[in-house]
Amino acid sequence: MSQKITGAYVKSNRTYTIQEAATVVNSSPQTIRRWVNVLGMKIIDGTRPWLIEGRELKKFASGTRRPKMAKPAPGEMTCMKCRKPRRAYGGMADFVSQDGKTGRLVALCDTCGSVINLFCSRAKLPELSRHFDIQE
Template identity: 40%
Template sequence: MPKQARLNGIKAFRTYTIQEAAEITGVSPRTIRNWIANGLLVMDGERPVLIRGDDLRKFIKNQRAERKCETAPDEFYCVSCRKPRKAAERFADCTIIGARVKLTAFCEVCETVISKPITEASIPEIRRTLTLTIKRHETTL
């Protein structure tokens, strides 16, 4: 789970450089760059890159809403539909890497790849509603 970004202290009418945005939200500059790649708006043509406080707040709030979005054991949050969706054909891949388990499937509506982390203990329950292809990888250090 990535570190929770802080919202407090972001001023809506200020602009922030990547470094400043990282400091105020408590994440790394690299995370801020990932956010930009994932849709965080930046000001047009400004060098260095400047982010408006209200855009930054909006982005973090959306991100929280997505995380909070409740999904049933056989549902996934689809980033394209922006809704919980079921797996197409009820098929999912279950990838186990060390202690991490991830389910991957296709959205039954738009066919976007959907995935979510699960616990190994929940596999039997998920198997009641989904056909799982389990792939186990040894951890490579």
């Protein structure tokens, strides 16, 4: 289970080593090194071991959360690859029954082509058939 990276415990006026920074933001040292090497988090010049200012660490740790996905409108399903509500390719979807009452609509994303799902009850199929060409 992944844990949330948080900047809540970072003190802005303190400096942190890589290991201390990883501990305080609840991540791994590799994540902190990636922030420095790839994403450009600033370190204090000329220091060994690397020292990171608290305000810089807090800025990066607070900006790592993904934005919430928008709620899909009628006729849309949430694509996990696009991370946005998308229409089904060609308006077609298959209903896969899980038990007698519930199941899921399975379709392809109109934008990226990945599989998208919408969990629903069998009772909602007539309502959903206004938006999708449903095959059982």
